[in-house]
Amino acid sequence: MTETTAAVRPDARPVGSDVPRDESVLQVRDLDVHYGRGRRRRQVLHGVSLTVGPGETLGLIGETGSGKSTFGRAVLGLAPASSGRIVVSGEEVTAYGRRQWRTLRRRGVLQSVFQDPLRSLDPDLTVADSLVEPLVLQGVPRAEALTRARSDLARVRLEDDLLDRLPGEISGGQRQRVAVARALVTDPSAIILDEPVSALDAANRVQVLRILQELRSAGVALVFISHDLGSVAGIADRIAVLYQGRLVEEGPARTVVTSPQHVYTRLLVRSAPTLRGGAADRAERAELRALLGA
Numbered sequence: 001m002t003e004t005t006a007a008v009r010p011d012a013r014p015v016g017s018d019v020p021r022d023e024s025v026l027q028v029r030d031l032d033v034h035y036g037r038g039r040r041r042r043q044v045l046h047g048v049s050l051t052v053g054p055g056e057t058l059g060l061i062g063e064t065g066s067g068k069s070t071f072g073r074a075v076l077g078l079a080p081a082s083s084g085r086i087v088v089s090g091e092e093v094t095a096y097g098r099r100q101w102r103t104l105r106r107r108g109v110l111q112s113v114f115q116d117p118l119r120s121l122d123p124d125l126t127v128a129d130s131l132v133e134p135l136v137l138q139g140v141p142r143a144e145a146l147t148r149a150r151s152d153l154a155r156v157r158l159e160d161d162l163l164d165r166l167p168g169e170i171s172g173g174q175r176q177r178v179a180v181a182r183a184l185v186t187d188p189s190a191i192i193l194d195e196p197v198s199a200l201d202a203a204n205r206v207q208v209l210r211i212l213q214e215l216r217s218a219g220v221a222l223v224f225i226s227h228d229l230g231s232v233a234g235i236a237d238r239i240a241v242l243y244q245g246r247l248v249e250e251g252p253a254r255t256v257v258t259s260p261q262h263v264y265t266r267l268l269v270r271s272a273p274t275l276r277g278g279a280a281d282r283a284e285r286a287e288l289r290a291l292l293g294a
C-alpha cells in the first residue's frame with residue numbers, strides 16, 4: 001500500500017505529503033521480513049510502506065501476530081529486512097550490518113520504548129545512570145548529561161529523588177516514564193513506542209498517554225504501536241492498520257476512525273466502545289469476524 005496524506009495539526013509543522021522526501025524522519029518502502037530458515041522460513045511482513053514526517057505521530061495498529069512489533073524492530077535494526085528500503089533521517093540504513101546498526105542506535109536518532117520497561121532499562125543501573133549512559137556514550141561530559149537527564153525526568157513528571165533508585169525500586173508506571181525519559185535524552189528524531197501503555201493500570205496509562213500527547217505537541221515524532229485502537233486514536237495524526245503482515249489501511253486518524261474502509265479496520269472500530277461509531281452489538285462483530293474468516 002502506498003503512503004497517503006497526513007492530517008496536519010495546527011500546533012505542528014507540516015507533515016505527511018507536505019514533507020519533502022528527504023525531510024521525513026522515517027521512510028520505509030516495500031518492507032518484507034521473514035523469520036526462520038529453510039522449511040521453517042515464514043514471511044511476516046509483506047511489502048509494508050510507511051513514512052513518518054518530523055513531529056508526526058503515526059499509530060500502527062493490528063491484532064496480535066499481525067507484525068506490528070516486527071515492523072518496529074526492523075526499523076531499529078533488530079529484525080532482518082529481507083527486501084525493501086529503510087531510511088532514517090535521510091540515512092539509507094537498509095544494508096547496514098550489525099555494527100552499523102548498533103552505532104546508529106547509539107547515536108540515538110531513533111529511540112524505542114517497549115511494553116516492558118525492563119527491556120529498555122538495565123536492572124542493575126540506577127535511574128540516573130540509565131539516563132546518563134546514552135549521552136556519555138556519545139561523549140557528553142557526565143555533569144552535562146546529568147543536567148539533561150534531570151530535565152527529561154521533569155518532562156515525564158518524575159522527581160529527582162528517583163535518580164538514585166534501581167528500576168526494581170520504583171513502580172511499574174514510574175519505570176515506564178523513566179523509559180520514556182531515557183528515550184528523550186538523546187533528542188531523537190523519532191521514538192518507536194511498542195505497546196507503551198498496555199502493561200499499565202488505568203491511572204498510569206492515562207498519565208503516560210498525557211505525556212506522549214505533550215511530546216507530540218513539542219514536535220517529537222512518534223510511532224505508536226498498539227493492538228488498542230482506543231489508545232492510539234487520541235494521539236495519532238495518522239493511523240496505519242496491519243492485518244496478517246499487510247498494510248490494509250492508512251490515513252488521517254479521524255478518517256480511519258469515522259469511516260474505516262477495510263473490513264478489519266471496521267471490526268477494530270466497532271470493538272472499541274470508547275470511539276465514536278464503536279460499540280457494535282455482538283452479532284455485528286460476529287458478522288465482521290466471519291467476513292475476515294477469523
Ligand SMILES: Nc1ncnc2c1ncn2[C@@H]1O[C@H](COP(=O)(O)OP(=O)(O)OP(=O)(O)O)[C@@H](O)[C@H]1O
Nearest residue numbers: 035036044062063064065066067068069070071227
Ligand atoms: N524472532 C522471531 N522468530 C520467529 N518468528 C517470530 C519472531 N518474532 C515474531 N515472530 C512471529 O512473527 C509474527 C508477527 O509477530 P509480531 O510480534 O511482529 O506481531 P505483533 O503484531 O507485534 O503481535 P503482538 O501484538 O502479540 O505483540 C508472529 O506470528 C510471531 O510468532
